[in-house]
Amino acid sequence: GAVVSQHPSWVICKSGTSVKIECRSLDFQATTMFWYRQFPKQSLMLMATSNEGSKATYEQGVEKDKFLINHASLTLSTLTVTSAHPEDSSFYICSAHRGGNEQYFGPGTRLTVT
Amino acid sequence: RKEVEQDPGPFNVPEGATVAFNCTYSNSASQSFFWYRQDCRKEPKLLMSVYSSGNEDGRFTAQLNRASQYISLLIRDSKLSDSATYLCVVGRAGTALIFGKGTTLSVSS
Numbered sequence: 208g209a210v211v212s213q214h215p216s217w218v219i220c221k222s223g224t225s226v227k228i229e230c231r232s233l234d235f236q237a238t239t240m241f242w243y244r245q246f247p248k249q250s251l252m253l254m255a256t257s258n259e260g261s262k263a264t265y266e267q268g269v270e271k272d273k274f275l276i277n278h279a280s281l282t283l284s285t286l287t288v289t290s291a292h293p294e295d296s297s298f299y300i301c302s303a304h305r306g307g308n309e310q311y312f313g314p315g316t317r318l319t320v321t
Numbered sequence: 322r323k324e325v326e327q328d329p330g331p332f333n334v335p336e337g338a339t340v341a342f343n344c345t346y347s348n349s350a351s352q353s354f355f356w357y358r359q360d361c362r363k364e365p366k367l368l369m370s371v372y373s374s375g376n377e378d379g380r381f382t383a384q385l386n387r388a389s390q391y392i393s394l395l396i397r398d399s400k401l402s403d404s405a406t407y408l409c410v411v412g413r414a415g416t417a418l419i420f421g422k423g424t425t426l427s428v429s430s
Contacts, residue, residue, distance in 0.1 A: 241417060250325075250408070250422040251365065300364050302418070310418060312364040 210234055211303045213313035220291055220320055227287045228316045230301030236281035237303035241310070242274075245298040257284040291320040324348055325421035327409050333427045338399045342424045344392040344409030351419075353412030354385050356394045358405045359423065365408055368394075399428045 210233040220226050230240055238259045243251040255276050256264040263276035275287040284303075288295055300315040327344045334340050346354075354371040369376065371383040371392055382395040392409055409421035 243420075251420040253417055253419065256417055298362075312366070315362075315364045317362070 211301065211311045211313040213299075213301055213316050215316060216314060217317040218319070220318070222292055222320055223290055225287055225289045226291055226318060227285055228299055228301075228318075230284045230286070230303070230313050232282045232303040232305075232311070235303070235305050237284075237305065238281060239304040240278060240284040241302045241304070242276065242284075242286050243300045243302070245300065245315075251300060254286075288318065291318070293320045296320045323422075324419050325409055325411050327421040327424050329422055329424060331425040331427055333429065334399055336399055336401060336428055336430050338428075339395065339397045340399060340426060341396075342394045342407055342409070342426075344394075344421055346390050346392070346409075346411045346419075348411070348413060348419075349390060351390075351411045351413055354392055355410040355412070355418070356381075356383055356392075357408040357410050357420075359408055360405050365410075365420075368407070396426075399426075401428050401430060404428045 212231045214229045240257040242254045244254050245251045253266050254269045257276045257278040259278045259281050265271045278284040296319045298315050298317050301313045302310045304310050325346050356368040357365040358368045359365040369378050369383050371385045373385050375384045380397045384393045404427050406423040406425045408423045411419045
C-alpha cells in the first residue's frame with residue numbers, strides 16, 4: 208500500500224519557538240494533502256487542505272498565520288507551527304490524497320510545547 | 322450539531338461477543354463513508370469503506386442508510402486484538418475527511 212511519512216515523529220520545544228513538520232508521500236504523487244490535529248480523547252480535526260503550488264485552505268478557527276503550510280512539490284507538504292504555546296501541544300497527522308477516495312495517513316507527529 | 326456523531330463508549334465486551342457501533346452524519350451532501358480504526362497514539366487506519374448496499378469483510382459488516390444519514394459497523398466474534406477506537410468518517414466534496422470522535426472498544430478474555 209501507499210506510504211506516507213512524517214518527520215519528526217515527536218518533538219518537544221519551548222514556548223515561543225517554531226516547529227516544522229514534514230509530510231511526504233513516498234511512492235505516489237499527491238496534489239492534495241491534509242493536515243489534522245488530535246487532542247487527547249478527541250477526534251481528528253481537519254486544520255487545512257494543502258494544494259501543490261497554491262495557497263492552503265484553512266478550516267474555520269485555524270489561524271493561517273500561526274500554522275504555515277507549504278506544499279512545494281507533489282510529494283512534500285510542511286506545516287510550521289509558529290510561536291508555539293503549550294495549548295498547541297497535540298498530535299498532528301497529515302494525509303495524502305492519491306485519487307478517488309484513497310487517502311493515506313502519515314504516522315503522526317506528537318508535539319509537546321513546554 | 323457535530324457533523325459526525327458517534328457514541329463514545331467505551332464498549333467493554335468479552336471475547337466472542339458481537340458488538341455494533343452507530344454513527345450519524347448531518348451533511349446530506351456527504352459522498353463517501355468509512356470506518357477507520359485507531360490504536361492508542363497511532364494514526365488512523367482504514368478498516369473498510371461503507372456502501373449503501375452494505376459490505377462485509379470477514380467478521381466486520383458495515384451498513385449505510387443515506388435516507389437516515391446513519392452508518393453502522395458490526396463486529397462479530399470479537400477478538401482481543403479488536404480493542405481500539407473505531408472512527409466513523411465521512412468524505413465531503415474536495416475529498417477532505419470528517420472524523421467522528423470515535424467509539425472505544427475494549428475486548429477482554
